[in-house]
Amino acid sequence: MPLRLLKYGLSRRYPVRGDLPPTPDLRPAYDVVIVGGGGHGLACAYYLSRYHGIRSVAVLEKGWLAGGNTARNTTTIRSNYITPEGIAFYREGVQLFEEMSRELDFNVMFSQRGQLTLAHSEATLRSFHLRAEMGRHLGTRIEVVDTKGVEALAPLLHMDYGGALEIVGGLWHADGGTARHDAVAWGYASQAARRGVELHQRTEVLAFERVGERIGAVLTNRGRIGCGNVLIACGGMNYPVALKAGVELPIRNFPLQAMVTQPLKPFLHNLVSSVSLHTYLVQTDRGEVVIGGGSDPYQLYSTRSTLDMKEHLAAGAVHLFPFLKSVQLTRQWAGITDMTPDYSPIMGASPVENLWLDCGWGTWGFKATPVAGKRMAETIATGRVPAILKPFALARFGSFRLLNEMGATAASH
Amino acid sequence: MKILTCPMNGPRNIDEFQSFGPMREAPDPEVASDADWARYLFQAENQPGVVVEWWRHVPSNYFFLAERDIVTNRVLRTFDPGEAE
Numbered sequence: 244m245p246l247r248l249l250k251y252g253l254s255r256r257y258p259v260r261g262d263l264p265p266t267p268d269l270r271p272a273y274d275v276v277i278v279g280g281g282g283h284g285l286a287c288a289y290y291l292s293r294y295h296g297i298r299s300v301a302v303l304e305k306g307w308l309a310g311g312n313t314a315r316n317t318t319t320i321r322s323n324y325i326t327p328e329g330i331a332f333y334r335e336g337v338q339l340f341e342e343m344s345r346e347l348d349f350n351v352m353f354s355q356r357g358q359l360t361l362a363h364s365e366a367t368l369r370s371f372h373l374r375a376e377m378g379r380h381l382g383t384r385i386e387v388v389d390t391k392g393v394e395a396l397a398p399l400l401h402m403d404y405g406g407a408l409e410i411v412g413g414l415w416h417a418d419g420g421t422a423r424h425d426a427v428a429w430g431y432a433s434q435a436a437r438r439g440v441e442l443h444q445r446t447e448v449l450a451f452e453r454v455g456e457r458i459g460a461v462l463t464n465r466g467r468i469g470c471g472n473v474l475i476a477c478g479g480m481n482y483p484v485a486l487k488a489g490v491e492l493p494i495r496n497f498p499l500q501a502m503v504t505q506p507l508k509p510f511l512h513n514l515v516s517s518v519s520l521h522t523y524l525v526q527t528d529r530g531e532v533v534i535g536g537g538s539d540p541y542q543l544y545s546t547r548s549t550l551d552m553k554e555h556l557a558a559g560a561v562h563l564f565p566f567l568k569s570v571q572l573t574r575q576w577a578g579i580t581d582m583t584p585d586y587s588p589i590m591g592a593s594p595v596e597n598l599w600l601d602c603g604w605g606t607w608g609f610k611a612t613p614v615a616g617k618r619m620a621e622t623i624a625t626g627r628v629p630a631i632l633k634p635f636a637l638a639r640f641g642s643f644r645l646l647n648e649m650g651a652t653a654a655s656h
Numbered sequence: 657m658k659i660l661t662c663p664m665n666g667p668r669n670i671d672e673f674q675s676f677g678p679m680r681e682a683p684d685p686e687v688a689s690d691a692d693w694a695r696y697l698f699q700a701e702n703q704p705g706v707v708v709e710w711w712r713h714v715p716s717n718y719f720f721l722a723e724r725d726i727v728t729n730r731v732l733r734t735f736d737p738g739e740a741e
């Protein structure tokens with residue numbers, strides 16, 4: 244309809260209202276104050292406003308929305324973990340991604356293309372059998388495949404038969420996939436804003452005012468605000484922010500780096516990761532190959548990238564797909580990740596009555612954005628931690644009930 | 657390349673070292689409570705600023721301490737555990 248288009252183009256209402264409203268003035272108090280405007284904080288705000296009728300919500304973000312780890316991650320979505328508690332939780336996360344574009348009326352480009360994890364040794368293959376059995380038992384799509392199966396899934400993969408890094412099999416997880424990270428955050432943000440949630444960018448939480456067993460107020464660079472409940476969802480800053488509220492988390496910070504190549508014609512139709520090489524690859528819709536790996540080898544609050552990691556990731560990628568050797572890198576970056584001792588998150592109550600935690604997301608939290616948001620909203624709205632979150636309580640460390648996901652996390656997040 | 661100065665082997669590429677994380681005070685097993693043990697096992701210094709941490713020079717299997725700023729990544733000093741005050 245060229246005429247309609249012309250009319251629209253010339254109308255005063257053009258351009259249309261943006262998805263996100265500008266930062267308003269702070270009100271004196273909110274029912275819920277969410278510290279951290281990454282995917283997790285925004286998702287929680289959305290679920291509070293849409294499903295629990297709680298609309299007096301402020302999301303406080305010290306920089307720009309979703310500019311933390313949400314902006315830096317490599318968007319692996321999967322549920323092939325190893326503990327029953329972990330699998331059940333991440334399975335719900337994957338299910339929410341399957342529905343997300345419709346739920347948010349926003350295309351998050353969820354692409355459920357499956358994840359293939361490679362074994363280069365019998366020992367790794369044995370651990371894959373365990374993960375496959377656990378996953379199948381809990382209703383996820385996961386199976387061990389032999390070398391023929393690996394070849395069929397990734398025909399261009401260098402199998403290294405007879406070599407030191409010979410591929411002996413793989414773990415195929417058909418539920419795995421990716422989504423567009425900023426679309427996820429923007430979808431939650433715009434839907435939450437439409438329901439009255441206030442998004443305060445450039446608003447940094449500097450301190451908390453304790454009143455007995457509660458947080459009485461949140462002090463920011465833009466003023467003091469009263470709060471009913473407070474959620475901490477600060478990604479790499481969870482440890483220092485929680486400490487301001489008097490809560491010491493079992494978290495250490497490590498950088499995690501990734502990099503991306505120039506666009507190539509589509510050749511990689513699923514997510515591929517190698518446990519032994521600490522390298523994983525995914526090709527984006529634009530054709531770029533995103534390459535990620537393990538965390539930096541020592542504790543640091545820094546988003547600098549290193550030549551060491553570039554070399555390491557390039558070596559892994561070129562080993563798996565030798566023709567990548569002549570491809571150019573366009574970017575390398577890092578995020579600060581909040582690592583827990585057992586590679587599982589910390590969600591639920593804190594020792595402070597009205598302070599809730601959505602922390603310890605380390606290198607694996609993007610896939611949990613919808614489920615953590617949904618379940619933390621439920622927790623805050625009802626004041627009770629739902630069964631699915633209970634195993635992830637901060638208190639598990641005091642009772643030595645850790646949820647060890649190290650083996651299922653280290654190489655592919 | 658980042659250089660770490662080993663008290664025994666001198667300045668070396670940091671690749672040759674393995675980090676063992678911040679030093680922690682071991683609890684007295686005679687009197688330690690469960691909470692003390694949990695703290696010792698799972699809680700480590702992570703405040704932005706200088707931490708004292710264990711490192712190992714892998715080829716010589718020599719353990720030593722370093723004072724490092726975990727924001728700027730500057731190593732202020734490295735020393736043999738025998739020199740720790």
Ligand SMILES: Cc1cc2nc3c(=O)[nH]c(=O)nc-3n(C[C@H](O)[C@H](O)[C@H](O)COP(=O)(O)OP(=O)(O)OC[C@H]3O[C@@H](n4cnc5c(N)ncnc54)[C@H](O)[C@@H]3O)c2cc1C
Pocket residue numbers: 278279280281282283284303304305306307308309310311312313314315316317318319320446447448449476477478479480484499500501535576577578579580604605606607608609610611655656
């Ligand atoms: C390189 C890399 C690759 C990754 N790959 C994957 C992957 O493939 N799959 C996966 O599932 N996960 C992955 N992750 C992990 C994932 O990115 C994070 O776990 C997840 O994005 C955490 O989301 P969040 O909303 O909790 O935190 P963030 O997105 O970091 O948001 C926290 C926000 O809090 C704000 N903030 C901090 N301090 C304050 C303050 N004092 N006041 C106000 N605001 C504050 C920050 O500015 C930030 O915007 C990866 C991470 C990195 C770095």
